[in-house]
Amino acid sequence: MVSQENSIIGFVGTGVMGNSMAKNLLAKGYRVFVYNRTKTKAEELLSLGAKWADTPKEVAEKATIIITIVGYPSDVEEIYLGENGILFHAKKGSYTIDMTTSTPSLAKKLFEEGKKRGIYVVDAPVSGGDIGAREGKLSIMVGGEEAAFQALAPVFEVLGTNIVYQGESGAGQHTKMCNQIAIASNMIGVCEAIVYAEKAGLNPDTVLKSISTGAAGSFSLSNLAPRMIKGDFEPGFYIKHFIKDMRIALEEAKFMGMNAPGLQLAENLYSRLSKLGEDESGTQALYKYYQHYSNSAI
Structure with a gap:
């Protein structure tokens, strides 16, 4: 040691x-x-x-x-x-x-x-x-x-x-791909939940009190959803780096003969944000896609 x-x-x-x-x-x-x-x-x-x-x-x-x-x-x-x-x-x-x-x-x-x-x-x-x-x-x-x-x-x-x-060697990186795959689909769910709450006329902060400690609980829900609600999109982790991670995971999945539709959807949505200039934002900025960009033609 x-x-x-x-x-x-x-x-x-x-x-x-x-x-x-x-x-x-x-x-x-x-x-x-x-x-x-x-x-x-x-x-x-x-x-x-x-x-x-x-x-x-x-x-x-x-x-x-x-x-x-x-x-x-x-x-x-x-x-x-x-x-x-x-x-x-x-x-x-x-x-x-x-x-x-x-x-x-x-x-x-x-x-x-x-x-x-x-x-x-x-x-x-x-x-x-x-x-x-x-x-x-x-x-x-x-x-x-x-x-x-x-x-x-x-x-x-x-x-x-x-x-x-x-x-x-390499097992750490493969494990991180599992981590990023889980986060990718989870971030879609977190964003949709917050936007749904807002459109239903609910207080999203109050909604979080109910759902963040139940079966829906996750790091993203507890730590990133409050940032979304506040309009805080400063990076804890850059979108540009998350896209890089998802693309590595997609390549590895393809090599192993695995289909990953959830991951593919998340990569597609984040890539749209990247084209709109959000590369330097935090991953919680996916919320902006649902708020402002979901009707974009890109």
């Missing part, structure tokens, strides 16, 4: 979730080096004691544990396997944790490359959005060698409360 005293954490990707995750590691006394393509997004962390690294290469050279949470599989591949890639510059015996929602095939590719170089690679995507990241209550789904999972337990426990080892 890795010890805090001997661990230097490199953190790549200080966006909506990464910022809070790195902040929690600093609060627990870890030494943290951060890299982000836009340095201004890391300023709060630097003010709290994090050190800046100019490239992923510098992160890899300084850290014993490297955490990445970026946007797209292409970003992951560049960060790990590009010219300044982490796997070409990390120390032998170090650990890398990719917490980006990415493809299972890429997770396996990184694992194999790391193994050649004596570097432990785990895929550990997360769920819980900005709230879970801020409160250190993320669900963490881990794939890779079980020994690496056990060694990294103290780090995972700073970031989340539901931490499950899912199996070999």
